[in-house]
Amino acid sequence: MSATERIHKLLDETVRRERGWLIASLVSKLGPSKVELAEDVAQDAILKALSVWPYKGIPDNPRAWLRRVASNAAIDRIRRSAREFGVDDDWDFVTTDDDVVTPSLSDPELDLMVLCCDPNLAPQDQLFLALKTVCGFTAADTAALFFMTEDALSQRLSRAKRQLKSQASRIARFPTRFALAERMPQMMKIIYLMFAQGYLPRRGDALIGDDVCQEALRLSEGLIAATHVTGVGLHALRALLLFQSSRAPARTNAVGELITLDQQDRASWDQAAIARAFKHLAAARADEQVTRYHLEAGIASLHAQAVTWEATDWTSMSRLYELLSEQAPSLAVDVNGAVSLMMLGDTDSARARLDAAGARRGANAFPGYHLARAKLAEQIGDRAAHQSALEAARTCLTSSAVSAHIDRELSLLE
Amino acid sequence: MAKFVLMLPHAPDRYQNLGEADFMDLMKDYIGWVEDMTAKGKFEGGEKLLDEGGKIVTNRSGSIEVHDGPFAEVAEILGGYMVINAADYDEAVEIARSHPHMKHNETIIIRQTDASAD
Numbered sequence: 001m002s003a004t005e006r007i008h009k010l011l012d013e014t015v016r017r018e019r020g021w022l023i024a025s026l027v028s029k030l031g032p033s034k035v036e037l038a039e040d041v042a043q044d045a046i047l048k049a050l051s052v053w054p055y056k057g058i059p060d061n062p063r064a065w066l067r068r069v070a071s072n073a074a075i076d077r078i079r080r081s082a083r084e085f086g087v088d089d090d091w092d093f094v095t096t097d098d099d100v101v102t103p104s105l106s107d108p109e110l111d112l113m114v115l116c117c118d119p120n121l122a123p124q125d126q127l128f129l130a131l132k133t134v135c136g137f138t139a140a141d142t143a144a145l146f147f148m149t150e151d152a153l154s155q156r157l158s159r160a161k162r163q164l165k166s167q168a169s170r171i172a173r174f175p176t177r178f179a180l181a182e183r184m185p186q187m188m189k190i191i192y193l194m195f196a197q198g199y200l201p202r203r204g205d206a207l208i209g210d211d212v213c214q215e216a217l218r219l220s221e222g223l224i225a226a227t228h229v230t231g232v233g234l235h236a237l238r239a240l241l242l243f244q245s246s247r248a249p250a251r252t253n254a255v256g257e258l259i260t261l262d263q264q265d266r267a268s269w270d271q272a273a274i275a276r277a278f279k280h281l282a283a284a285r286a287d288e289q290v291t292r293y294h295l296e297a298g299i300a301s302l303h304a305q306a307v308t309w310e311a312t313d314w315t316s317m318s319r320l321y322e323l324l325s326e327q328a329p330s331l332a333v334d335v336n337g338a339v340s341l342m343m344l345g346d347t348d349s350a351r352a353r354l355d356a357a358g359a360r361r362g363a364n365a366f367p368g369y370h371l372a373r374a375k376l377a378e379q380i381g382d383r384a385a386h387q388s389a390l391e392a393a394r395t396c397l398t399s400s401a402v403s404a405h406i407d408r409e410l411s412l413l414e
Numbered sequence: 415m416a417k418f419v420l421m422l423p424h425a426p427d428r429y430q431n432l433g434e435a436d437f438m439d440l441m442k443d444y445i446g447w448v449e450d451m452t453a454k455g456k457f458e459g460g461e462k463l464l465d466e467g468g469k470i471v472t473n474r475s476g477s478i479e480v481h482d483g484p485f486a487e488v489a490e491i492l493g494g495y496m497v498i499n500a501a502d503y504d505e506a507v508e509i510a511r512s513h514p515h516m517k518h519n520e521t522i523i524i525r526q527t528d529a530s531a532d
Contacts, residue, residue, distance in 0.1 A: 003453070004446050011442055047437060051429075054444030055422075055460035055494040057452055140435050 010062065013211070018066045019046055020136030021106060026074060027133075028108035030087060032115050033165045035133060036158075037085060045073035105222020109134055113219065114179065117186040118167055125160040126186065127193050132157060135194075135215040141208050145197055184223075184231035188293065191219045195241050210248070217241050224280075233291035236284035240293055242277035243300035246270040262309035274304045292328040295320050299336075314343040331360045335372045342372075342379055350376055367396040415499045417458060418506040421523040422515050423490035429465075443514035451498065456509060460496035490521065497527075 019042055026038035049069035059065040078085060105113075116129040131137045131145070143153040198212030220238040223231065250264040259265075281297050299320045306312035321337030334357035341350035354373055363369045370393035377385035390410050429437070451457035470483040484491055500506040503526065510522045 003450065007446050007449055008442050011438070011445065015438070043434070047434070050441060052462040054441055054448065055462040055496060057448040057457065058445060138434060 007058070010058070014062045014066055015046060015050070016136040016138075016211070018063060018070060018136070019043065020134050021067065021109060022046065022070055022074060023133045023136065024106065024108035024112040025071070026078075027112050027115070030078075030085070034085070035112075035115070035129075035164060036161050039133065041074045041077055042070070044077065045070040048073050104218060104225050110180075110222060110226055113187060113190075114183055115164070117183045117190055118164060119183070119186060120167055121160050121163060123186075123189060123193065125156060127190050127197075128153065128157055129160055129164070130190055130219075131194065131212070131215075134219070135212075137208075137212075137215075145208055145212060181230075184234070187219075187223065188231060188233055188237050191216050191223075191241075192237060192293070194219070195244070199244060213241075213245055213248075217245060232287045232289050233284070233293040235280040236287070236291060236293035236297045239277045239280035239284060240297040240300055242273045242280065243297060243304050246273035246277065246304065261303060266307070269304070277301070277304065290323075290327075292324060295324040295327065299324070310343075312343070314340050318344060318346075331357055331363055331366055332368065334360065335366070335368050338372050339375065342376055347376060347380055364392070365396050367393040369393075370396065415501060416529060417527040418498050418500050418503075419525050419527060420496045420498060420506075420510060420513070420515075421525070422493050422495060422519070423521055423523070424493045424519045426488065426491050428493075428519065440514075440518055443517065447512070447514050448496075451509070456498050456500065458497035458499060460494060462494040463492055465491075465493075 022042040022045065023035075023038045026041055027035055030038055046066065049066055053059075078087065113130060113134050116134060117126050121129070128142060128146075131142045132139065137145075139150050139154055139157070143150040146153070195213055195216035198209045198216060200209065217238075220234070220241055223234055224238060246269050247261075247264065249270060250266070250268045251259055253259055277297070278301065281301055284294055284297065287294070299317060302313050302317050302320070318337060318340040321333060321340055325333045325337055334353055338350045338353035338357065341347075341353060354369070354376060357363055357369055357372075370389045374386050374389035374393065377383075377389055387410070394407070394410065432440075448457055448460070468483050470481045472479045472481065498506065498509055500509055503524070506524050506526070510516070510524055513522060515522055
């Protein structure tokens with residue numbers, strides 16, 4: 001990374017994290033019906049505080065500095081227009097310790113996360129809200145993440161916030177501990193979706209995806225660290241995210257092309273992350289119920305343990321996929337389950353599973369489905385079907401990283 | 415090594431109604447430059463001036479008058495200044511050429527500080 005890139009990354013990260021923190025702190029003080037106001041005030045305060053950096057350079061501890069200066073600017077602005085905002089004019093809020101920037105999730109951030117995970121909102125809107133407020137992503141970044149226009153995203157966000165406001169006006173304070181426990185599964189789902197969206201191989205700016213994954217990891221860590229919170233599946237979810245992110249260094253080559261699991265250099269997997277993942281997986285055994293996160297973390301752990309793709313424990317793998325398809329059936333589960341059956345040499349069951357996958361909505365647009373069909377055709381020596389499946393995969397709208405991968409496979413056939 | 419002051423004026427409405435993404439891009443260019451110059455030992459410091467406010471104090475035949483200003487009608491206002499190290503005006507001009515202010519605005523005024531009594 002060049003010096004310029006480092007500075008850009010530092011700035012983006014600092015601004016994003018402090019924006020999230022500031023929005024959460026303001027909401028916790030102003031009340032859950034004032035998310036939009038909190039966002040505006042936080043944004044103004046941060047930009048105002050930042051505007052001196054071009055003349056002075058970055059301070060020694062940028063996050064602590066930004067937190068202090070932006071908090072003061074936000075307090076000023078709220079005080080000046082206290083009446084207009086409907087708050088007391090002796091308004092103040094405490095910045096705990098200016099110089100300590102908490103590594104994980106502060107209480108206001110946790111509260112805001114609970115607020116965003118309102119069951120009255122569509123899950124995707126909950127996710128948009130969490131990204132935009134708790135995680136501090138801009139509308140432009142969030143829109144890019146979902147391949148949406150900024151206008152379309154903004155419209156959905158304002159609709160979601162209006163709904164939140166009408167809900168929030170009926171509760172005086174934040175969701176209670178009871179509500180927190182009640183919304184736990186939803187919070188886990190949002191974190192899961194956040195990570196999945198960030199993990200997608202994507203066109204253009206890969207950095208946004210990395211940042212989003214980091215945020216999902218931070219939130220899962222924060223939920224576990226919050227001592228008054230327990231959730232079935234929480235440790236399993238964190239294990240899953242850690243296993244997945246441990247492979248990030250091996251997932252793309254030097255020019256950003258996707259490398260599939262069977263081709264990855266396993267030596268470059270992040271062993272520290274894997275070790276932490278196994279600890280959480282062990283902790284997940286205490287749960288009284290097996291969630292999809294348990295099963296998915298189990299699947300990921302089998303990959304993490306395998307010395308090579310071929311040496312993977314495919315028997316356990318196909319069993320886990322079978323259980324997963326009962327709990328959380330999806331196209332991707334069918335496709336991956338079929339691959340594990342192929343690895344066991346059970347081409348008939350694999351074909352049946354792929355046929356089931358093919359009947360699902362969206363199968364034809366999912367390159368993974370065609371790639372699995374290609375693999376099966378290759379295995380049974382059907383060269384024509386192999387090629388046509390690869391070509392079908394190629395026509396799917398997909399990331400340039402995936403297309404490059406498919407092109408390489410196609411060129412091997414010619 | 416001499417010290418030079420770079421004065422950075424901009425149009426009064428230059429940063430109003432600027433989208434956040436544009437603002438951040440601008441910031442990154444400026445901050446990147448300052449960090450780069452700091453690493454090279456060329457950057458001494460700088461200050462941003464407050465956009466709002468400003469006073470002009472004038473002596474009119476012995477009586478001091480105070481006016482608000484500068485006003486929005488002026489073509490450019492001083493946004494801030496920086497102090498850099500350079501061997502001579504040639505180097506100072508070279509440094510100013512690389513300044514992102516030349517990309518995002520129009521003018522940099524360079525003045526050497528008088529160090530003859532130091």
